[in-house]
Amino acid sequence: MGYGRLAAAAVMCLAGAGCGQRPVAPPSTAGTPTASAAENPARDSHSYGNPSEIRVRHADLDWDVLFDQKSLRGTATLTVSRPAGGRATRLVLDTRDLDVTKAESSRDGTSWAAAAFSLAPPDKILGSALTVNLPEDATRVRITYATRPGASGLQWLEPSQTAGRKFPYLFTQSQAIHARSWIPLQDSPQVRITYRARVRTPKSLRAVMSADNDHETPRDGEYDFEMPQPIPSYLIALAVGDIGFAPLSARAGVWSEPPVVGPSAREFSDLERMIRAAEELFGPYRWERYDVLVLPPSFPYGGMENPRITFATPTIIAGDRSLVALVAHELAHSWAGNLVTNATWSDFWLNEGFTVYLERRILERVYGPQRADIEAVLGYQDLQKEMAAVPDGDEVLHIDLAGRDPDEGATDIPYEKGALFLRHLEETFGRQRFDRFLRGYFDHFAFQSITTDDFVRYLRANLLDEGPELAARVPVEDWIEKPGLPASAPRPHSDALARVEAEARGWLDGKTPASKIDSGGWTTHEWLLFLRALPQPLDRERMAELDRAFHLTASKNSEITNQWLAMAIASRYETADRRLEEFLTSMGRRKFLKPLYEALVKTPEGRARALEIYRKARPTYHPIAVATVDEIVGWGA
Ligand code: BES
Ligand code: ZN
Numbered sequence: 001m002g003y004g005r006l007a008a009a010a011v012m013c014l015a016g017a018g019c020g021q022r023p024v025a026p027p028s029t030a031g032t033p034t035a036s037a038a039e040n041p042a043r044d045s046h047s048y049g050n051p052s053e054i055r056v057r058h059a060d061l062d063w064d065v066l067f068d069q070k071s072l073r074g075t076a077t078l079t080v081s082r083p084a085g086g087r088a089t090r091l092v093l094d095t096r097d098l099d100v101t102k103a104e105s106s107r108d109g110t111s112w113a114a115a116a117f118s119l120a121p122p123d124k125i126l127g128s129a130l131t132v133n134l135p136e137d138a139t140r141v142r143i144t145y146a147t148r149p150g151a152s153g154l155q156w157l158e159p160s161q162t163a164g165r166k167f168p169y170l171f172t173q174s175q176a177i178h179a180r181s182w183i184p185l186q187d188s189p190q191v192r193i194t195y196r197a198r199v200r201t202p203k204s205l206r207a208v209m210s211a212d213n214d215h216e217t218p219r220d221g222e223y224d225f226e227m228p229q230p231i232p233s234y235l236i237a238l239a240v241g242d243i244g245f246a247p248l249s250a251r252a253g254v255w256s257e258p259p260v261v262g263p264s265a266r267e268f269s270d271l272e273r274m275i276r277a278a279e280e281l282f283g284p285y286r287w288e289r290y291d292v293l294v295l296p297p298s299f300p301y302g303g304m305e306n307p308r309i310t311f312a313t314p315t316i317i318a319g320d321r322s323l324v325a326l327v328a329h330e331l332a333h334s335w336a337g338n339l340v341t342n343a344t345w346s347d348f349w350l351n352e353g354f355t356v357y358l359e360r361r362i363l364e365r366v367y368g369p370q371r372a373d374i375e376a377v378l379g380y381q382d383l384q385k386e387m388a389a390v391p392d393g394d395e396v397l398h399i400d401l402a403g404r405d406p407d408e409g410a411t412d413i414p415y416e417k418g419a420l421f422l423r424h425l426e427e428t429f430g431r432q433r434f435d436r437f438l439r440g441y442f443d444h445f446a447f448q449s450i451t452t453d454d455f456v457r458y459l460r461a462n463l464l465d466e467g468p469e470l471a472a473r474v475p476v477e478d479w480i481e482k483p484g485l486p487a488s489a490p491r492p493h494s495d496a497l498a499r500v501e502a503e504a505r506g507w508l509d510g511k512t513p514a515s516k517i518d519s520g521g522w523t524t525h526e527w528l529l530f531l532r533a534l535p536q537p538l539d540r541e542r543m544a545e546l547d548r549a550f551h552l553t554a555s556k557n558s559e560i561t562n563q564w565l566a567m568a569i570a571s572r573y574e575t576a577d578r579r580l581e582e583f584l585t586s587m588g589r590r591k592f593l594k595p596l597y598e599a600l601v602k603t604p605e606g607r608a609r610a611l612e613i614y615r616k617a618r619p620t621y622h623p624i625a626v627a628t629v630d631e632i633v634g635w636g637a
Contacts, residue, residue, distance in 0.1 A: 042190065042451045044344045045402045046177050047094055048120075048129035049186030054080050054088040056186050057230075061197040065207070065240050067168045070149035070156040076183055077109075077142040087136040093143075094180035094187035095119065096127030097151055102144035105134040112142060125405050127180050143184045153178030155298060155622045162241065162296050163257040163314075167205060169241035171295055171311065173304060173624060175234040176345055176406035185233045190343040190449040192230035199223045201240050208255055208293060210237040210306035215245035215253070227307070229287065230447055232341050237306035239293055248272060251285075256294035260314060264294045267317050267324065270366060274328055277365035282335045282358065283439050286446070290334065292327060298588035300622040302326050305333030305355075313589050315558035322524035323559060325363055325375055332358035335442050341449040345406035349397040350455055352410075353418010357426075360419070374525040376423075376492035381532060383416035387484065395483035397421065398452045407624070421479045423490050428470050429463060437463045452480060500526050504533040514549035524557055531563045537571040544575065553579050562592045569599040569606065577609075584613050588621040590628055597632045607633070 049056075056078045063074035082088050103117040115138075120129040132141055147154060157169040172182060180187040199207040203221035211225035227236075246265040247253040249272035254264040271290070279285050291309045294317065303326045304311040310330035316323040336354030356379065364372035387395055390411055397418055401409050426434040440462060445454070456476065464471035478486045503519070506512040522530070547553050552564045553576045561583055568576035584596060600610035610633050618626060618635070630636065 042343045042347075042453075044188040044190060046126065046345055046406050047186060047188035047191075048092050048126065049094055049188055049191060050088070050090070050092040051186050051188065051191050052083070053086060054082050054091050056091075056093075056191060056193055057081050059183070059185065059193055059195040061183065061195060061199075063197070063199055065170060065199060065201045065205075067156065067170070067202065070154075071146050072154070072182055073146040075142055075144050076185070077140060078185070079109075079140055081139070082136075089134055089136050091132045091134060091141055092186075093130040093132070093184045094127055094177070095130045095145075095184045096122070096178075096181040097148040098128075098130075098145045098181070098184060099148065100130060100143060100145045100184065102142075103132045104142045105132070105138040106140040106142070107135070107137055109140050115141065117143075125403075126177070130184055145184060147182050150623060151178075151181040152623045152627075153181040157241075157296055157298065161298060161620055163259045164242050167242040169239070169257075169296055171239040171241075171299065172237050173300060173311070173622070174236055175304060176348075176410075177234070178624070179233040179236055183233070183236065187233045189232040189234055189341050189345070192232055192341070192447065192449060194230050195225075195227050195236065197225045197238075199225070199238065199240070204242070205240050206243045207238065207240045208243060208309060209239075210235055210309055213255070213289070213291065213309060215247075215255075229307070231307055231338065232449060235305070235307050235338060237304070237309070237311060239295065239311070241296075243293070245291075249275075251275070251289050253289075253291045254294060255291055255309070256314075257296070260294050260317070263317050263319070264292070264314075267319070267321055268292055268327055270321065270324065271327065271331075273366050274331055274362055277362050278331055278335070278358070281361055281365065281435065281438075283442055285334060286339060287334055290331060292330075297586060298620055298622050298625075300588055300590045300625040302589060302591055303330040305330045305337055307334070307338050313587070315587055315589050315592070318524065318557045318559075320524070322557065325359060328362040328366075329355055329359040332362060339442055339447060340445040343449040343451045343454070345401050345409055346399055347450070347452045347455075348399070348406070348409050349414035349418040350450065350452065352414045353397065353416075353421060356415045356419035357422040370494070370496065371525075373492065373494040374496050374523075374529070376419075377494040377497050378525060378528060379412075379416045379419065380492045382412045383420070386412035386416070392483040397480045417479075417485065420485070420489055420492075423492075424474055424479070424486075424488070425459075425463070427490055428473050429467060433463070433467075456480070494529075496526050497529055500529045501533045504530055508534070514545045517549070519550070524559060527557075527560050528563055531560070531567060534567070536567055538567060538573075540571055540573050543568065543571050543573040547573075547575065558587070558589075558592065562595070566595050566599050569596065581613050585617045585620070588617075588625045590625050593621070593625055593629055594632065597629050601633055 058079040060077040063072045066073055080091060100119055103115040104112040105115040106112045115132050115134050117132045122128045153172050153174050155171055159165050159167055162169050177187055179185060197209055201207050201221050206219050207223040209225040211227040242257055243255050244258045244261045245253055245255050246261045252271045254268055256264050275285055275290055287308050289308050293309050293311050294314050295311055297314050299313045302313050316326050332355045336358055337351035342348050342350045360372045360375055363375060395413055399409050475486045503517050507514060507517055555561050565576055565580050597610050600606040614633055
C-alpha cells in the first residue's frame, strides 16, 4: 500500500520541523477535559509545518484550471497568526511537486513585498518543505505556483474516461497528505483553516468545492466559493467537469455527470432520512448542505467525506440501493472526522472507528436492526482477515506511522476494531448513557482536532469515572494500545448469517443442488456472506454450477463482482476471465483493485495476466491507485 516504506534515517528533517519524532503525548492527568486540543498540540510527523510558531488560519485561493497542461496555476494567499508574544519570521509549509515562482508578504493585505523563500529537496513521502521568510508583523503570505501533471492529489481525466465522453474532468483527493500536491499549506489535520476560492475553468464546465456550492450559479467558467467553518487541509476538495445537479430535499442533492444524475438521485433517495436519523442521534448537522458528488469510475476510494459534498465512486450505484451504507458512512463523518478531527494520522481511528460505529447506528434507524447487524458481521469478517494479514504493530488503534506513508494506516483495523471498541462501551454502559456521552463529545470538541489521549481523558472524566464497576469491564488501554482483540470484545451476530451458512453447507455437502438453494429473498449482503462461507479455492465445476444457477459472472453489483472474481482467480475459473479484465479496466477503486491484483500475482500465470491487464489499465488509474498496484505487481521492478 502507499508509496512504500522509507528507512527512518532517510526522512529528512528540514527547517527544524522535528519530523520523525514520536508525537509527545500530553500529560494524562485526570484534569478538566477542556484543557486539551488547542493547548497541547501533538507533533505531527507527517508535516513540516511550524504551526506552534506561526499558524495558517485562512486561505484565499485563485486558480486557472489548465486542462491542456494538466496544471492548476495561480496563487494561495495565506492569513497567518502567531501565538501571543510570538515573533516568528519563518513560515514553513508543506508542498509536493509544486513549481513555486514567487512568494510575497503583507501586513495589511494591500501592499505586498517580495519574500525570500526556499524549497527543500523532496522527501519521497513528505514532499518538500517550503520556507518563507517574512517580517515579524506580516499577517499574509502570497505564494504564486503551479501544480505538475503527476500531482498525487489530482486526477486529470480525458473525455474518454468520463460517462459523457465529451469533456475532460478534474478531481482532487487530499486525504491523507495529498493537499500539499495542489496547495502550499501546513498540511496537518491539526491546522484548521477557513477558505475562499476563485476558480476559472473552460466555459462549458462547472466547478464544485467542499464549500458553498450553488447549483443555480450560471455556468460561465468563473466560480467563487467560501468555506466559513475551519476545516483541516485534507478536507479541501475540488472537481471540474460536465457536472449537473438534482435536488433530493431542501438541503441535500446529487451532483454528477448528466447521464449519471438520474440513477444517482434514485439510489440516494433516502438521503434526507439518513441526515435526520443522524441528527436525532448525534446532534444538529452543522454544515448547512449535504450533497453527494458521484465521480467518474477512476475515483480511487469508495467515498471521501469532503464537507458539504461527499465525493463517491459510481460503483455504489447498484440500482437497488443496496450499497448506500457508504453514504451513511460519509455522512457520519460530518460529526466524526469533520467536526471532531484526528490531530495526527496516528489518531486516524478516532475518525474512522467512530464513523463506522455511527454509520451502523444510522443504518439501524433508517433500515432496521437486521441491516445494521449484517453490515457488522461483514465488518467483523473483514477485521479477522486483516488481523491475519498485518504485522502486530499495525493491529493497534493508536498506531505508530512515523516514517511511513499515512495512507498505509488505512486498514480495516482503525475502522472495524475502532467501531467494535465503541460498541463495547455502548453495550457496557447502556445505549442511553452512551448516546449522551457521544453527543457531549461532539459538542465539546466541535471544530477541534484531538489526539487519542484527548479522547481517553474525556472518556474517563465523562463516562468511565461515573461508573467504575462498569468501567472495569472495558480494558481501554488494551483496546487502544495492544494488538488483537480483548477477550471481552463484542462478537457481532446476525440471524441471516446462520441461515446463509446452512444453505452453503447443504450445497457443499451435496445435499442441495445449486438450483435449490433457498436464496429467494437474499439481499446483496446475504450473497456476500454466502460466497464468503465457501472454501477457496472451490472446484471449477462447482463454480460453474453456481454461475449457471445465479449468473454471478454477469452480476452488475460491484461488491458481489469483487467477491466472486476473487474466488474465480483462486479457483482458476476461466469463464470469469473476460469479466475480470472488464472490471479491472472499467473502474479504479482501490478496495477492489487491491484484492484482485493480489490474488492474481500469487501464481506465475496470474502475474502475467495481471501485468497484461495492468498495462492497459494503468494510464486510467488515479496516482494513488497506481502507487498501490505498482507495488503489488512489481511494476518497473
Ligand atoms: N476518509 C475515508 C477515505 C480515506 C481514508 C481516504 C484514508 C484516504 C485515506 C472514507 O471515509 C472511507 O472510509 N471510505 C471507505 C468507505 C467506507 C464505507 C468504509 C472507502 O473508500 O472504501
Ligand atoms: Zn471513513
